[in-house]
Amino acid sequence: MSLTVPAPAIEKQPEARTYQVRTFGCQMNVHDSERLAGLLEAAGMVEAQAGQADVVVFNTCAVRENADNKLYGNLGQLAPVKERHPGMQIAVGGCLAQKDRETILKKAPWVDVVFGTHNVGSLPALLERARHNNEAQLEILESLDVFPSTLPTKRDAVYSGWVSISVGCNNTCTFCIVPSLRGKERDRRPGEILAEVQALVDDGAIEVTLLGQNVNSYGVEFGDRGAFAKLLRACGSIEGLERVRFTSPHPAAFTDDVIDAMAETPNAMPQLHMPLQSGSDKVLKDMRRSYRSKKFLGILDKVRERIPHAAISTDIIVGFPGETEEDFQATLAVVEQARFASAFTFQYSKRPGTPAAELPDQLSKSVVQERYERLTALQDRIAAEENAKQLGSMVEVMVTAQQGRKAGETHRLSGRARDQRLVHFSVPDGAPAPRPGDLVTVTVTEAAAFHLIADPASASDYQLRRSRAGDAWDRSQADSCGVPATPGSKPAQVSLGMPALPVRPA
Secondary structure, three states: OOOOOOOOOOOOOOOOOEEEEEEOOOHHHHHHHHHHHHHHHHOOOEEOOOOOOOEEEEEEOOOOOHHHHHHHHHHHHHHHHHHHOOOOEEEEEEHHHHHHOHHHHHHOOOOOEEEOOOOHHHHHHHHHHHHHHOOOEEEOOOOOOOOHHHOOOOOOOOOEEEEEOEEOOOOOOOOOOHHHHHOOOEEOOHHHHHHHHHHHHHOOOOEEEEEOOOHHHOOOOOOOOOHHHHHHHHHOOOOOOOEEEEEOOOHHHOOHHHHHHHHHOOOEOOEEEOOOEOOOHHHHHHOOOOOOHHHHHHHHHHHHHHOOOOEEEEEEEEOOOOOOHHHHHHHHHHHHHHOOOEEEEEEOOOOOOOHHHHOOOOOOHHHHHHHHHHHHHHHHHHHHHHHHOOOOOEEEEEEOOOOOOOHHHHOOEEEEEOOOOEEEEOOOOOOOOOOOOOEEEEEOOEEOOOOEEEOOOOHHHOEEEOOHHHHHHHHHHHHHHOOOOOOOOOOOOOOOOOOOOOOOOO
8 A cells, every 4th residue: 555645835935026216306316226226126126017016116306396296296196006005115215305304204194114315225124114013114314324336236227337436515506405415525435436337347338427416526525636537547447448427517626637537538428517507607606606607618618629529518597596687698698608519407496495495586487487498499509500510420329228209110229429419320221230238330410409310321331339238238138038138139118327318309
């Protein structure tokens, strides 16, 4: 007689919780979101690909007035969703969380976690504590807990990456709330930065953007005012790193050694983002921007003397308190003279907690709107004229995974030229298709205000250089799909880990 021993039951493993990170704000927020994603994955979660995520994290901005409305609008939409999904958690972090604190929980009591700019690394523990205690967790630190770059990271793009060289800001611009939310400037040591850059390159990246609230004041904390120029030059010696960018400098601290380093470092790109904010010296003084329009334009002249084909972009605020029509005309005059390739233009928004919010002569919405429209019309014309100068020139384009809105109709791919201009290009019949991260050289055939177009007439007008970054893209696709990536396959829609340029419909 034989006995049949039943096989032991196989215990079903619980499915990993899914997450989604929603980012509002600047490049620093985007970079912080990569850290948040890395932390959640290190805690065993996986990014939600479809359906409702188990954990939704909002990484917020507090610079613009509508940031509050955008956040609370999104939170309101999620309240009924959370009721239908037991166990779902919502977390709010970033600058608005640092500023509003308890207000978020009062306005949206269904939020589980509120954390600030100084304790990004606490998110997984706070989520677990909220779940265990069945009550919301609020943790806001007043100073940096752990430098963000020591935390795990899930990068948006394998072919390019952000590297933070400092956090915080020592400036006191009257319109800006960032210093009170991110604290005084803290600089990383050059060796740590270069090690992170090298790690990105080893992982396949060929482009790196150095990040800081004011990159050209880097080194002040450890007593080396020439540290940023030295850092740029050091990046030039990293084999395999083809493109180096940085954002954002401050005109008051921008020095000739940085211009020299840009001009003399082969992989430093011919592109500079230099915030103007206003062309009126009176308004600049009221903003506590410690430079004047003459100095600003002088910097641009020096950059263009050393780097003739540099594309320069800027930030401009319209309607600052007390701005007169004469002040605004001064801004238009500087914009006309500066010939910016692109500009981020903003209508001044009153931010509680900033000195500017208490200034007299706050302008009406109608006045600000009318001036804003005049400024954008001028800048759009200049951008179109500057782009028209590119017609017939050959440009090297790093292909990105992003595509233009009309890609389905035009069958064009997209990428960024060395000067950061957006280029939509077609692949001639019979020519090999590039992967995101590969580089193509094409001739510009059309130009608009916000992009260039290159439609090669034949395969001889199109050059493809397959890169390590393209190989890394293939590997990432194979890892995510579990199947080999197909060379020349249509790029997937993912976001790009690099500063975006303003895009408005033509």
